[in-house]
Amino acid sequence: MSTNSESFLTKYIFSTDHKVIGKQFIWLGIFFLFFGGYLSLLMRWQLAYPEQAVPWWLSWGIFFKDAGGIIDPDTYNQLFTMHGTIMIFWAVTPILIGGFGNYVIPLQIGAPDMAFPRLNMISFWTWILSSVVLLASYLLPQGPAAGGWTSYPPLSSPMGGIPGEGQTLWTLALVLMGTGSIMGAINYIITVVRMRAPGMTYFRMPLTVWGLWLTSIMNAVFVPVIAAGLILLLLDRVLGTEFFVAGGLASGPGGDPLLYQHVFWIFGHPEVYILILPVWGIVSDLLAVFSRKPAFGYKVTAICMSTICVLSSIVWGHHMYTTGMSPLLGKAFMFLTLLISIPSSIFFLNWLATLWKGNLHFEPPMIYTMGVVWVFAIGGLTGLYNATVTSDIYLHDTMFVVGHFHFTLAATLVLGLFAAIHYWFPKMFGREINRTMANIHFWVTFVSMNFVFFNMMVLGYAGHHRRLYNPMEFDFLKPLLGLNEWITWFAIINGVIQLLFIFNFVWSMFKGKVAERNPWGASTLEWTLDAPLPHGNFAQTPTVYSRPHEYSHPSLTDTDWVPQSEPIPGTA
Amino acid sequence: MKQYFSKINQVITKAVWGIWFLDPPKDVSLDGYRIDNTIQYTDTVITFYFSVVVLALVYFVFKYRSRPGHNAQYDRGDSKKNLIATVAMGLLVFFSIDVVIEAMSFKDLKEAFWKFPKGSDVVRIEVMPQQYAWNVRYPGPDGEFATEDDIVPPLNLMHIPVNKPVVIQIAPWDVIHSFYLPNFRVKVDATPGMINAMWFQATETGEFEIACAELCGNSHYRMKGYLTVESESDYNAWLTSLADEDDEWDEWDEWDEDPLEEVTIPEDWGWPWKEIR
Numbered sequence: 080m081s082t083n084s085e086s087f088l089t090k091y092i093f094s095t096d097h098k099v100i101g102k103q104f105i106w107l108g109i110f111f112l113f114f115g116g117y118l119s120l121l122m123r124w125q126l127a128y129p130e131q132a133v134p135w136w137l138s139w140g141i142f143f144k145d146a147g148g149i150i151d152p153d154t155y156n157q158l159f160t161m162h163g164t165i166m167i168f169w170a171v172t173p174i175l176i177g178g179f180g181n182y183v184i185p186l187q188i189g190a191p192d193m194a195f196p197r198l199n200m201i202s203f204w205t206w207i208l209s210s211v212v213l214l215a216s217y218l219l220p221q222g223p224a225a226g227g228w229t230s231y232p233p234l235s236s237p238m239g240g241i242p243g244e245g246q247t248l249w250t251l252a253l254v255l256m257g258t259g260s261i262m263g264a265i266n267y268i269i270t271v272v273r274m275r276a277p278g279m280t281y282f283r284m285p286l287t288v289w290g291l292w293l294t295s296i297m298n299a300v301f302v303p304v305i306a307a308g309l310i311l312l313l314l315d316r317v318l319g320t321e322f323f324v325a326g327g328l329a330s331g332p333g334g335d336p337l338l339y340q341h342v343f344w345i346f347g348h349p350e351v352y353i354l355i356l357p358v359w360g361i362v363s364d365l366l367a368v369f370s371r372k373p374a375f376g377y378k379v380t381a382i383c384m385s386t387i388c389v390l391s392s393i394v395w396g397h398h399m400y401t402t403g404m405s406p407l408l409g410k411a412f413m414f415l416t417l418l419i420s421i422p423s424s425i426f427f428l429n430w431l432a433t434l435w436k437g438n439l440h441f442e443p444p445m446i447y448t449m450g451v452v453w454v455f456a457i458g459g460l461t462g463l464y465n466a467t468v469t470s471d472i473y474l475h476d477t478m479f480v481v482g483h484f485h486f487t488l489a490a491t492l493v494l495g496l497f498a499a500i501h502y503w504f505p506k507m508f509g510r511e512i513n514r515t516m517a518n519i520h521f522w523v524t525f526v527s528m529n530f531v532f533f534n535m536m537v538l539g540y541a542g543h544h545r546r547l548y549n550p551m552e553f554d555f556l557k558p559l560l561g562l563n564e565w566i567t568w569f570a571i572i573n574g575v576i577q578l579l580f581i582f583n584f585v586w587s588m589f590k591g592k593v594a595e596r597n598p599w600g601a602s603t604l605e606w607t608l609d610a611p612l613p614h615g616n617f618a619q620t621p622t623v624y625s626r627p628h629e630y631s632h633p634s635l636t637d638t639d640w641v642p643q644s645e646p647i648p649g650t651a
Numbered sequence: 652m653k654q655y656f657s658k659i660n661q662v663i664t665k666a667v668w669g670i671w672f673l674d675p676p677k678d679v680s681l682d683g684y685r686i687d688n689t690i691q692y693t694d695t696v697i698t699f700y701f702s703v704v705v706l707a708l709v710y711f712v713f714k715y716r717s718r719p720g721h722n723a724q725y726d727r728g729d730s731k732k733n734l735i736a737t738v739a740m741g742l743l744v745f746f747s748i749d750v751v752i753e754a755m756s757f758k759d760l761k762e763a764f765w766k767f768p769k770g771s772d773v774v775r776i777e778v779m780p781q782q783y784a785w786n787v788r789y790p791g792p793d794g795e796f797a798t799e800d801d802i803v804p805p806l807n808l809m810h811i812p813v814n815k816p817v818v819i820q821i822a823p824w825d826v827i828h829s830f831y832l833p834n835f836r837v838k839v840d841a842t843p844g845m846i847n848a849m850w851f852q853a854t855e856t857g858e859f860e861i862a863c864a865e866l867c868g869n870s871h872y873r874m875k876g877y878l879t880v881e882s883e884s885d886y887n888a889w890l891t892s893l894a895d896e897d898d899e900w901d902e903w904d905e906w907d908e909d910p911l912e913e914v915t916i917p918e919d920w921g922w923p924w925k926e927i928r
Contacts, residue, residue: 152869152870152872153869156866156868156869156871225869226866227866231826231827231865231866232826233825233826233827233843234826234827234866234867234868238825239825239826239868240782240825240826240868240869241868241869324843325842325843325844325845326822326823326824326825326843326844327781327823327824327825327843327916328824328825328826328843329843329844333843333844334844335844336827336842336843336844337842337844337845370715370723371717371722371723372723372724372725372726373725373726373727373728374728375726375727375728375733376727376728376729376733376734376737377727377728377729378729379728379729379734379737401829401838401839401840401864402840402842402847403839403840403842403845403847403848406760406765409760410757410760413753413756414753417745417749417750417752417753418745418749420741420744420745420748420749421741421742421744421745422741424740424741424744424745425737425738425740425741428737428740428741429728429737431704431707431708431711432728432733432737433728434707434708434711434715435711435715436715436723436724436726437711437715437723437724438715438717438721438722438723439711439712439715439716439717440717441712441716441717449708449712452704452708453704453705453708456701456704457701460697460700460701461697463693463697463748463749463752464690464693466749467689467693467752467753467755467756468756468760469685469686469689469755469756469759469760469764470686470689470690470693470752470756472686472764472836472837472838473675473686473690473836473837473838474690475838475864476829476831476838476864476865477864537673538673540673540675540690541673541674541675541676542675542676542833544831544862544863544864545864545866546866546871546872547871547872548869548871548872549872549873550872552872552873552875553860553862553875554860555676555833555834555860558673559673562673626727630723630725631722631723631724631725632725633725639722639723
């Protein structure tokens with residue numbers, strides 16, 4: 080792996096270096112994070128000021144010109160469909176799994192690169208292709224998909240009433256994205272299994288690697304399930320089959336729309352954990368680093384995360400309590416879902432216990448991590464309403480569900496990925512990210528995000544159902560307009576402050592203070608390397624002697640840490 | 652004692668949700684209180700556990716913040732004692748929240764939501780949602796559906812008598828819809844190719860809204876029906892007046908047709924009542 084013969088093209092564009100690919104994924108994700116976020120603000124505008132023209136500073140004077148600046152119902156449906164799809168599959172997945180999975184896994188396990196560097200590159204470029212297909216749907220005269228991120232057929236089938244071919248491109252883009260996802264997943268799994276440095280046993284891997292590894296296993300198992308469903312949907316759309324069409328729209332006896340929902344959620348529920356496992360891992364590690372203590376109950380946390388993976392694959396029915404499911408199944412799914420709260424509370428408790436008697440340093444990554452602890456507590460606890468069949472009968476398909484999953488998916492994941500970006504920034508770019516800007520960004524984001532998502536749950540409790548272009552059509556929703564306005568303004572504040580983040584990111588990349596090799600005093604292997612990291616990482620394969628977070632070990636005297644690649648004095 | 656506890660639950664629910672002076676739509680159903688109770692119990696316990704988390708975080712932030720002379724205490728937390736403590740806490744959470752709401756939910760399902768009423772005073776209605784309206788069907792004098800004398804009111808109108816159990820069977824014409832009655836705390840999906848059922852009972856008269864809770868296309872937001880709960884005599888009079896109008900029905904059908912809608916719903920869309928075991 081020589082570094083000399085690389086041209087610009089092979090070094091920065093078609094690179095096989097996991098670190099470059101990781102950064103490429105992060106840039107891709109950040110682009111879509113802003114894109115998806117912008118869509119949500121347009122959506123919020125319509126909810127707060129129904130059928131009023133979008134102001135110039137939000138429409139940039141170019142969108143919705145035809146309708147006098149007013150968002151029409153078809154556009155509104157496209158907004159929430161693309162917001163959900165983009166945020167999940169093109170923003171958070173690339174950053175957390177593609178980006179940090181790539182960047183961190185080989186460095187933390189002491190490997191020179193991914194097991195299959197070229198496959199890694201192909202995975203990224205498949206993702207780019209899928210992004211192009213997805214964005215191309217905006218060029219269609221009738222716009223992109225509008226069936227919701229779940230795109231339940233028959234609505235998403237050609238007879239379902241959504242105009243144009245956006246839905247076809249959406250399906251195709253997701254299949255491509257899934258293909259890239261599977262390539263990445265295989266790569267990460269094999270890398271972790273085969274390429275750990277000597278001494279790096281499974282129970283010496285940082286919990287970040289645990290999280291990413293479990294995520295990859297889940298990806299490899301469950302993405303093919305949704306791919307199968309989507310390919311059938313694609314056949315319905317393109318070749319006129321009727322796998323998921325029934326009733327009045329079917330030409331014959333028809334297929335089964337409910338089958339799609341099962342297939343979707345067999346993937347869809349694990350997907351929630353696919354997304355959140357890397358964050359759980361990152362949070363577990365970062366809490367230890369900034370508490371200067373070992374992660375409390377390290378092994379138990381890893382086992383709990385694995386248990387949740389297994390449980391998460393048999394609970395998908397809780398998304399379908401109102402579909403007329405058999406009572407026996409409903410009870411079984413409810414019981415299994417509630418079981419997840421045991422391992423979840425155990426590792427959550429381990430997080431709190433890691434802080435206990437620690438020496439807490441409130442560096443930017445730490446405050447984002449503490450933010451995750453807060454929002455994940457809310458997100459996790461409010462899941463109980465949806466897991467319970469009876470309360471879900473009322474709350475299903477309301478804004479309550481929207482608020483709940485934004486606490487777990489949006490708030491937890493976004494704060495988690497900010498924590499990760501601020502934590503590994505010095506290693507990635509050799510410079511420190513500006514702390515003042517990071518602190519301001521955190522507090523504004525945190526407060527506005529909590530306000531927005533909590534009040535979405537309040538709306539849902541007041542009966543506000545989902546995906547409504549204009550809630551004012553219903554008398555029982557009229558009193559909620561004021562709250563909708565408040566939420567919108569807080570969402571706008573949240574959106575604006577992200578500009579500070581991107582400014583800080585780019586500014587610090589070029590103008591930030593040059594970082595030390597190990598600014599956080601972390602003991603995992605990536606911090607033993609000097610920036611810029613060469614292609615091939617370690618000059619000499621490290622040998623690992625200890626667990627990833629042996630901070631403040633009693634036999635340490637000068638510092639409170641040693642890298643994993645050095646034995647703790649007096650214990651060898 | 653039990654009453655006292657339920658009062659506390661209500662106060663906490665008010666405190667958690669009611670800071671914005673919002674209440675769920677007025678419950679006018681026989682069993683809606685069950686769902687409200689489960690929600691209120693969940694509010695109480697999760698407020699308690701979340702407060703514990705917040706207090707712990709605040710305490711740790713002040714007590715263990717980094718400062719000169721303060722060091723972390725090395726503890727891997729993997730002794731047997733630690734394991735037992737965390738697992739015990741996990742189980743405590745499980746038994747105090749999950750098991751209780753599960754028991755409440757199972758009880759409510761068994762006693763109410765999944766216990767379909769039987770007998771001659773049950774009002775049976777067939778509903779067929781389409782993009783973007785509710786078709787409603789009553790069995791007519793012969794008590795059978797999908798027969799000549801079925802009573803089909805104008806689109807989006809449903810009347811039921813107060814204090815009588817109402818069973819609804821629902822199957823859509825085109826895409827998935829969801830029959831949602833906020834004031835009764837119930838909803839059920841309508842999926843093409845299958846007939847779903849649900850029941851409820853009104854305790855007050857009045858007019859309430861029927862909403863579609865599942866995205867069904869661009870006019871999903873105005874797919875709305877009106878449920879009128881009235882006294883039994885008013886209800887019977889309404890049915891009779893509709894039966895008399897029946898001869899004029901065909902014109903009604905033409906008149907209500909959306910000119911943009913290509914699909915014509917056949918007038919005899921009903922199905923023979925599916926007996927629930």
